[in-house]
Amino acid sequence: xxxxxxxxxxxxxxxxxxxxxxAEQRRSFLSIFWTNAGYTIxxxxxxxxAVLAGFLSLKQVFIVMVIATAILALFSSTIGAIGAxxxxxxxxxxxxxxxxxGSWLIGIVLAITLGxxxxxxxxxxxxxxxxxxxPNTFLTTKVVACIWGGLLMILTAAYGFxxxxxxxxxxVPMMLILFSFGTTAILFASHLSFAELFxxxxxxxxxxxxxxxxxxxxxxxxALGMADITRYAKNPTQAAVSGSLGxxxxxxxxxxxxxxxxxxxxxSLSSAGTSENIIQAMASLGLGxxxxxxxxxxxxxxxDNNLYSxxxxxxxIFKVKKPLSCLIMGSIxxxxxxxxxxxxxxxxxxxxxxxxxxxxxxxxxxxxIVQPIIKKEYALRMGETLPKVDLVAVxxxxxxxxxxxxxxxxxxxxLMSIAIAFLLYALFVLVFEKVDIxxxxxxxxxTKTGF
Amino acid sequence: MDKDMNTRKIKKIGTLLSMLSxxxxxxxLTEVFAGESVPHVVVFIVMTSITPILGGAAILRxxxxxxxxxxxxxxxxxxxxxxxxxSIALTLALLLPSPLLLSSMHYVGILLSxxxxxxxxxxxxxxxxGSWRITRLSLLP
Numbered sequence: 001x002x003x004x005x006x007x008x009x010x011x012x013x014x015x016x017x018x019x020x021x022x023a024e025q026r027r028s029f030l031s032i033f034w035t036n037a038g039y040t041i042x043x044x045x046x047x048x049x050a051v052l053a054g055f056l057s058l059k060q061v062f063i064v065m066v067i068a069t070a071i072l073a074l075f076s077s078t079i080g081a082i083g084a085x086x087x088x089x090x091x092x093x094x095x096x097x098x099x100x101x102g103s104w105l106i107g108i109v110l111a112i113t114l115g116x117x118x119x120x121x122x123x124x125x126x127x128x129x130x131x132x133x134x135p136n137t138f139l140t141t142k143v144v145a146c147i148w149g150g151l152l153m154i155l156t157a158a159y160g161f162x163x164x165x166x167x168x169x170x171x172v173p174m175m176l177i178l179f180s181f182g183t184t185a186i187l188f189a190s191h192l193s194f195a196e197l198f199x200x201x202x203x204x205x206x207x208x209x210x211x212x213x214x215x216x217x218x219x220x221x222x223a224l225g226m227a228d229i230t231r232y233a234k235n236p237t238q239a240a241v242s243g244s245l246g247x248x249x250x251x252x253x254x255x256x257x258x259x260x261x262x263x264x265x266x267x268s269l270s271s272a273g274t275s276e277n278i279i280q281a282m283a284s285l286g287l288g289x290x291x292x293x294x295x296x297x298x299x300x301x302x303x304d305n306n307l308y309s310x311x312x313x314x315x316x317i318f319k320v321k322k323p324l325s326c327l328i329m330g331s332i333x334x335x336x337x338x339x340x341x342x343x344x345x346x347x348x349x350x351x352x353x354x355x356x357x358x359x360x361x362x363x364x365x366x367x368x369i370v371q372p373i374i375k376k377e378y379a380l381r382m383g384e385t386l387p388k389v390d391l392v393a394v395x396x397x398x399x400x401x402x403x404x405x406x407x408x409x410x411x412x413x414x415l416m417s418i419a420i421a422f423l424l425y426a427l428f429v430l431v432f433e434k435v436d437i438x439x440x441x442x443x444x445x446x447t448k449t450g451f
Numbered sequence: 452m453d454k455d456m457n458t459r460k461i462k463k464i465g466t467l468l469s470m471l472s473x474x475x476x477x478x479x480l481t482e483v484f485a486g487e488s489v490p491h492v493v494v495f496i497v498m499t500s501i502t503p504i505l506g507g508a509a510i511l512r513x514x515x516x517x518x519x520x521x522x523x524x525x526x527x528x529x530x531x532x533x534x535x536x537x538s539i540a541l542t543l544a545l546l547l548p549s550p551l552l553l554s555s556m557h558y559v560g561i562l563l564s565x566x567x568x569x570x571x572x573x574x575x576x577x578x579x580x581g582s583w584r585i586t587r588l589s590l591l592p
Contacts, residue, residue: 030531169534174542181546290545 009382012449014322015160016231017315019450020087020380026234029242031165035229036246038168038301040219041175041254043125046278048215049258055206058198061259064208068215069252073244075418076223079360082367083227084239086378090227090309091316092450094359096378097366097425099387100444102394107316109355111329114225115310117349119303119333120342123150126299127337133283133291146337153300154330157307158323161232164304171297176249178294179257182282190264197263216415219251224360225309254298307333319451351405357414358400361421362393369426374433379446388442392432396424 009019016025052061083093091110095103127145134140139148156163187193226243233239261278282291311325318325336342371378379386404417432439 028527028531166530166534169531170538170541173535173538174545177539177542178545287546293541293545 010449012321012451013315013319016087017089017312017322018092021231022087023234025232026087027161027165027232028234029238031169032230032233032239032242033246033249034168034172035161035164035305036226036243037172037250038164038246039222039225039229039305040247040250040302041172042122042298042302043129043254043279043295044122045219045251045254046258046261049255049260050262052211052214052255053202053259053262055202055204056208056211057200057202058259058263060202060208060211061256064211064215065252065256067208068212069248071212071216071415072219072223072251073247075360075415076226076247077240077244078364079224080226080230080233080243081236081240082363083231084233085236086380087231088227088380089231089312090224090359090363091313093227093363095316095386097362097370097390098359098393098397099389099440099442101442102387102389104317105355105394105397106359107313109352109359110225110313111310111317113310113349113353113356114306115314115325115329116333116336117342117345117352119153119306119310119330120336121346121349122299122303122306123153123333124337124340124342126295126303129279129295130292133279133295134288143338146334149296149299150330150334150337152296153303153307154326156300157304157311157330158326160308160322161229164229164301164308167297167304168301171301172250175294175297175301176253178282178290179253179278182278182287182290182294183257183260185287186261186278186281187264192264197260200263200266203266215255224356225305228309228312229305319449354401354404354417355397357404357417358397358421361400361418362397362425364418365422365425366393370429373430382446382448382450384446386444386446387440388444390440392425392428392439396421396428400424 011017011019016022049061049065052064056064079090083090086093091103091107094106098106123146126149127142130140130145130149131142138144156167159166187197230239230243233242257278261281265281279291279295282288282294307326307330310329311322314320314325314329315322320328336345400417400421403420404414429439431437
């Protein structure tokens with residue numbers, strides 16, 4: 001880790017939103033591990049596992065998950081390691097390759113997709129499930145659940161990394177125990193053994209490649225946010241290892257549990273506790289409090305990270321204190337979830353989300369290929385300069401996003417767009433440097449506040 | 452009230468809370484071995500977990516005035532440990548009173564709460580010792 005004199009600069013926005021995290025504020029291996037695991041454990045991951053179990057046997061699902069998690073961990077830990085090296089969030093990291101105003105593109109996309117869009121989708125899903133599982137209670141009506149659930153999610157995100165960390169320390173071990181206990185209790189109630197589950201043939205047919213594509217594609221875009229957490233790691237190695245392990249635990253565990261649940265519900269002869277949804281199955285076994293806690297914490301730990309990344313994106317554009325930006329974006333998300341119009345935005349969010357993976361490709365390409373060639377160190381400190389806009393980075397990102405939209409092959413579109421952006425950015429920059437075409441416009445000097 | 456006095460006061464509260472959590476840990480143990488009902492023990496387990504967090508937070512706040520990196524690190528570790536404890540305690544609180552466990556797996560509940568009680572007692576002891584050490588370090592010139 002390089003030695004930065006962070007005290008030269010003033011953290012005006014809070015939580016080092018646009019500044020490198022100083023050495024004395026870096027956290028332990030376990031802290032990064034828990035926070036990452038909290039981010040990746042969510043109920044929608046279980047549904048991906050359930051879909052996989054529709055056309056693959058449990059043994060095949062296991063193999064798919066090992067390979068998919070390894071791919072995701074490799075990609076996200078690389079971004080995470082760069083974030084830890086410089087102590088910067090994904091958005092601020094993108095300033096180096098996109099330029100000061102070019103990085104606004106990433107800030108806007110993250111704020112709209114993660115901070116508002118997906119925040120409202122996950123919140124609405126949470127409130128709907130609570131309302132169905134626990135009817136006839138004031139606190140569990142959809143509107144009220146949206147409000148208290150949303151406020152809890154805003155609370156930890158607004159408190160910054162310390163808030164995410166405290167919640168993850170409390171929630172992740174609890175969720176792992178509840179997941180394991182819930183699955184065991186359900187198998188116990190339905191008189192099934194693991195051996196029976198593994199012997200079951202799938203209903204549909206599909207290949208391992210399709211399974212890997214699905215498992216990777218469902219989470220690859222979120223991997224860009226890894227740097228937002230690992231910027232607090234002590235060094236790149238710690239970030240890469242703890243980040244990958246967190247991914248392994250969270251993503252693997254959720255999807256595989258989802259697959260087990262769907263197979264158990266298919267072959268069980270007992271009506272007790274058999275549902276494709278672990279939350280519903282647990283509630284039917286009298287584990288209502290555990291089911292509610294699992295649902296709440298799984299969505300809370302994921303959604304506060306979404307809001308956190310969104311607020312870091314917004315901080316790159318507007319000089320708004322981070323707690324305030326979390327409150328504003330979170331409140332808009334709550335209103336959207338209450339009105340119930342989040343599904344109208346879904347296609348728009350999915351399309352806008354296509355921009356996210358290529359951004360990671362450009363950042364990686366800039367770090368590994370372009371920077372060693374153009375020999376310009378990352379501008380981090382007050383007075384150091386960045387280009388205002390890097391036209392190649394912006395163009396390549398949009399081009400890769402468009403290609404991935406129309407991409408229909410065995411290789412996941414998200415991974416493909418990362419690879420396209422990585423290669424195109426390096427290629428264009430090398431050519432432009434060789435023939436001396438100006439692609440980095442203007443010069444921006446970093447201020448005392450890092451803004 | 453000047454800053455030093457304020458700091459000393461917060462430190463005292465922190466140490467007191469940590470000692471309280473140790474006391475709760477000991478009560479947990481005796482309750483479990485005395486054969487108290489599982490939900491009753493769970494309430495104590497949760498209380499045991501919360502007190503070190505409050506204690507740690509109070510001490511940390513007090514040390515903002517005079518803190519060094521090593522002291523902050525020590526406190527972060529104590530807080531993390533307390534969060535983990537709270538996590539396990541809450542999980543037990545959620546699961547142990549469930550009809551499924553109480554009817555068919557009561558012995559599992561007793562076993563788990565015994566383990567939790569011992570673990571929490573040890574952690575309470577560590578946090579108390581940590582608080583004392585921090586207080587001693589802070590008083591050094």
